[in-house]
Amino acid sequence: MRNFGKYVLSxxxxxxIGAAATWLWSNRPGTARLMGSWGNYPKVAAQLHTFQTIAxxxxxxxxxxxxxxxxxxxxxxxxxxxxxxxSSLNYNKxxxxxxxxxxxxxxxxxxxxxxxxxxxxxxxxxPVTPGTKLITVGGAIASDVHGKSQHKAGNFSDHLVSMExxxxxxxxxxxxxxxxxxxxxxxxxxxxxxxxxxxxxxHLIPIETAYIRQESLRADNLDHLxxxxxxxxxxxxxxxxxxxxxxxxxxxxxxxxxxxxxxLTDLAGDSRRKYPLEPRWKPKLIVPFxxxxxxxxxxxxxxxxxxxxxxxxxxxVKSVIDYDEFFYPLDVIYQWNRIYGPRGFTQYxxxxxxxxxxxxxxxxxxxxxxxxxxSFLAVLKLYGPQRGYLPFAMAxxxxxxxxxxxxxxxxxxxxLDKLVLSYGGRLYxxxxxxxxxxxxxxxxxxxxxxxxxxxxxxxxxxxxxxxSDRVGLTK
Amino acid sequence: xxxxxILGATSDMAQALAYxxxxxxxxxxxxxxxxxxxxxxxxxxxxxxxxxxxxxxFEATDYASHATFYANLATPPxxxxxxxxxxxxxxxxxxxxxxxxxxxxxxxxxxxSILNIVANDFESRQSGCxxxxxxxxxxxxxxxxxxxxxxKAGFTAYLSGLRNRLAKSQxxxxxxKPGFVRTRMTEKLKLPPFITATPTQVANQIYRxxxxxxxxxxxxxxxxxxxxxxxxxxxxIFKRLSL
Ligand SMILES: Cc1cc2nc3c(=O)[nH]c(=O)nc-3n(C[C@H](O)[C@H](O)[C@H](O)COP(=O)(O)OP(=O)(O)OC[C@H]3O[C@@H](n4cnc5c(N)ncnc54)[C@H](O)[C@@H]3O)c2cc1C
Ligand SMILES: NC(=O)c1ccc[n+]([C@@H]2O[C@H](COP(=O)([O-])OP(=O)(O)OC[C@H]3O[C@@H](n4cnc5c(N)ncnc54)[C@H](OP(=O)(O)O)[C@@H]3O)[C@@H](O)[C@H]2O)c1
Numbered sequence: 001m002r003n004f005g006k007y008v009l010s011x012x013x014x015x016x017i018g019a020a021a022t023w024l025w026s027n028r029p030g031t032a033r034l035m036g037s038w039g040n041y042p043k044v045a046a047q048l049h050t051f052q053t054i055a056x057x058x059x060x061x062x063x064x065x066x067x068x069x070x071x072x073x074x075x076x077x078x079x080x081x082x083x084x085x086x087s088s089l090n091y092n093k094x095x096x097x098x099x100x101x102x103x104x105x106x107x108x109x110x111x112x113x114x115x116x117x118x119x120x121x122x123x124x125x126x127p128v129t130p131g132t133k134l135i136t137v138g139g140a141i142a143s144d145v146h147g148k149s150q151h152k153a154g155n156f157s158d159h160l161v162s163m164e165x166x167x168x169x170x171x172x173x174x175x176x177x178x179x180x181x182x183x184x185x186x187x188x189x190x191x192x193x194x195x196x197x198x199x200x201x202x203h204l205i206p207i208e209t210a211y212i213r214q215e216s217l218r219a220d221n222l223d224h225l226x227x228x229x230x231x232x233x234x235x236x237x238x239x240x241x242x243x244x245x246x247x248x249x250x251x252x253x254x255x256x257x258x259x260x261x262x263x264l265t266d267l268a269g270d271s272r273r274k275y276p277l278e279p280r281w282k283p284k285l286i287v288p289f290x291x292x293x294x295x296x297x298x299x300x301x302x303x304x305x306x307x308x309x310x311x312x313x314x315x316x317v318k319s320v321i322d323y324d325e326f327f328y329p330l331d332v333i334y335q336w337n338r339i340y341g342p343r344g345f346t347q348y349x350x351x352x353x354x355x356x357x358x359x360x361x362x363x364x365x366x367x368x369x370x371x372x373x374x375s376f377l378a379v380l381k382l383y384g385p386q387r388g389y390l391p392f393a394m395a396x397x398x399x400x401x402x403x404x405x406x407x408x409x410x411x412x413x414x415x416l417d418k419l420v421l422s423y424g425g426r427l428y429x430x431x432x433x434x435x436x437x438x439x440x441x442x443x444x445x446x447x448x449x450x451x452x453x454x455x456x457x458x459x460x461x462x463x464x465x466x467x468s469d470r471v472g473l474t475k
Numbered sequence: 476x477x478x479x480x481i482l483g484a485t486s487d488m489a490q491a492l493a494y495x496x497x498x499x500x501x502x503x504x505x506x507x508x509x510x511x512x513x514x515x516x517x518x519x520x521x522x523x524x525x526x527x528x529x530x531x532x533f534e535a536t537d538y539a540s541h542a543t544f545y546a547n548l549a550t551p552p553x554x555x556x557x558x559x560x561x562x563x564x565x566x567x568x569x570x571x572x573x574x575x576x577x578x579x580x581x582x583x584x585x586x587x588s589i590l591n592i593v594a595n596d597f598e599s600r601q602s603g604c605x606x607x608x609x610x611x612x613x614x615x616x617x618x619x620x621x622x623x624x625x626x627k628a629g630f631t632a633y634l635s636g637l638r639n640r641l642a643k644s645q646x647x648x649x650x651x652k653p654g655f656v657r658t659r660m661t662e663k664l665k666l667p668p669f670i671t672a673t674p675t676q677v678a679n680q681i682y683r684x685x686x687x688x689x690x691x692x693x694x695x696x697x698x699x700x701x702x703x704x705x706x707x708x709x710x711x712i713f714k715r716l717s718l
Binding site for chain 2: 053093094095096097107114117118
């Protein structure tokens with residue numbers, strides 16, 4: 001009788017486990033699944049390959065016909081999308097950190113957030129940081145990213161000592177501005193097309209505190225905002241938030257935030273001075289699911305912008321805030337991109353040369369406000385020149401806007417492209433999901449040199465993405 | 476501060492354990508037959524956690540070297556985790572005794588050799604914790620891997636006897652029986668995700684079981700239940716199953 005009970009028990013549980021296992025079996029890793037990047041548009045049936053050692057990476061390169069390196073998928077469009085993607089996320093070890101000289105050497109999958117966790121407490125900060133710290137070192141180099149300090153500190157790659165790269169044939173090359181410099185500058189901003197970045201050594205900048213002394217100034221319209229930018233050129237960091245929905249005289253009203261690393265003196269009389277390099281921990285908010293599409297109707301966007309604008313009635317507001325709050329306000333809301341719903345969104349970031357900035361920005365903003373296509377965020381920034389062969393930056397102004405994907409959007413963006421082109425501007429590849437090859441060709445003046453170099457480095461298009469195929473960087 | 480010695484440190488599970496213990500403030504000694512692949516792990520642990528970390532050469536089947544290896548440690552450890560193991564190939568082991576021998580030597584004889592030495596040290600110091608990574612495969616022999624399974628069964632019995640011996644000396648002995656774990660050992664196998672752990676999950680469970688002074692740990696928890704059933708299937712049925 002006791003035995004009989006056992007049979008029943010085992011038969012039942014065996015059945016349950018078997019069913020669960022079969023059901024889950026179909027979800028096993030290693031098979032292709034639909035993947036997107038930050039904008040959730042486009043999505044590509046892709047297989048993700050990971051590696052922890054050089055030997056494993058070589059094996060992957062042998063096994064696939066073509067692939068694209070991928071970091072943390074924080075590019076918005078299809079820069080890091082292809083049927084085979086080689087993720088660096090498991091290749092993420094720190095190799096050395098010279099706390100005296102402020103030089104750090106790490107593998108390419110290390111996130112900028114992890115660097116900050118290690119270096120800030122020792123009095124060192126990233127020389128350049130974009131608006132999210134959840135990107136890899138490899139991604140930062142391949143898109144040659146910039147931050148609020150672009151006008152003064154340049155781009156991420158300007159601070160590299162050297163890097164190591166695995167080429168299509170599996171060989172490993174070290175390059176720097178001195179050694180193999182053509183390879184170096186083709187890789188910086190080269191969108192992963194030259195090979196897999198393995199590790200990088202970079203300079204950090206010294207800080208006395210983990211805080212930023214910030215001033216935020218209100219501007220009544222676009223001209224006013226640009227005046228404030230030019231007035232703030234000597235500040236290390238500057239960026240402006242723009243309300244793109246207001247028409248007429250107030251068009252382009254917004255805020256400029258400018259900042260400097262706070263010194264100990266800036267923290268005088270402040271309780272935070274006791275642990276100047278250890279800002280307090282803050283909780284995270286999470287957007288747990290895709291928002292339904294109606295959420296983003298233009299009424300809500302208007303209300304949102306209005307609240308932000310009137311939150312702050314004074315002309316200048318000074319504060320000392322921790323670096324997370326200053327640089328990464330959006331990282332606090334984990335996966336905020338899901339707020340745009342299942343169809344996803346795209347970011348349209350363009351830059352115009354200084355001489356055309358005022359007229360051009362106004363014309364383009366006019367078109368956007370008239371369109372009612374709605375943009376949740378619009379960010380304006382003053383830039384200086386950039387090195388490399390596919391630089392996005394130039395002396396001028398850039399505006400970045402988010403657009404939820406909807407019918408008619410791409411036709412509208414094609415119209416905007418024409419305007420950007422006519423004012424001598426260009427679009428940022430790492431945000432792009434839809435620019436035409438013709439637009440790209442006309443707006444990236446050193447494209448020919450880049451392609452000639454690429455022909456030597458990646459002759460058979462071993463490294464290619466959906467984007468590189470689309471804009472004609474690969475065939 | 477604690478000092479953990481991890482034997483078989485190039486494995487994914489060992490690496491996850493090294494992160495967890497370093498994060499908790501332990502000094503970490505990594506022992507593996509090749510130490511060159513550990514260079515990046517050593518620097519990473521030092522930089523991320525300011526941990527004291529060293530890598531040493533250790534060959535599990537070179538029994539004669541074990542006493543010297545242990546005596547040469549700069550400071551005596553108070554936690555020793557025996558992670559090394561060798562799955563081998565069942566079919567090959569049936570044909571070729573050398574393969575069987577390697578499986579038994581690595582999973583059982585090597586572990587006994589080094590842990591005998593550790594046990595005597597901990598017994599005389601009246602403290603310490605020995606963690607042995609055995610396997611659910613040791614709970615019942617199955618045709619698909621009984622050479623490996625029997626070596627792990629031997630190891631499980633060894634650990635249980637050791638625990639019995641050392642209980643009065645305040646030495647903890649923790650037997651870990653992982654189910655499926657997604658590591659290099661299993662990368663070619665198709666494992667059902669629901670009952671497959673990541674090395675990090677296993678490491679976290681081991682750390683907690685160590686702190687809670689537990690004796691036996693199944694990772695993931697479902698495996699305790701699954702093995703309960705498997706152990707109780709009557710032999711006349713079990714022998715007909717293709718497991
Ligand atoms: C909220 C938010 C704010 C942002 N703000 C800014 C900003 O202020 N300034 C700015 O410049 N960018 C900004 N970005 C864009 C982001 O910094 C870049 O897209 C960055 O490249 C993403 O890095 P990743 O590690 O996620 O790389 P992915 O998105 O995975 O890849 C980006 C590109 O890098 C290549 N790549 C990645 N790893 C490697 C490697 N190991 N070797 C070779 N190529 C590689 C890929 O092939 C791809 O072309 C922002 C993004 C978000 C989501
Ligand atoms: N993965 C699973 O599903 C699973 C399930 C149950 C139990 N386990 C057990 O968990 C432990 C860790 O396994 P894992 O999955 O992480 O597998 P793994 O990556 O294959 O690890 C095996 C480790 O043992 C080392 N090793 C093998 N022979 C050795 C020897 N003679 N001397 C010294 N070191 C030796 C290997 O070193 P090298 O790098 O030099 O080869 C490697 O570090 C093993 O004991 C395994 O039996 C694993």
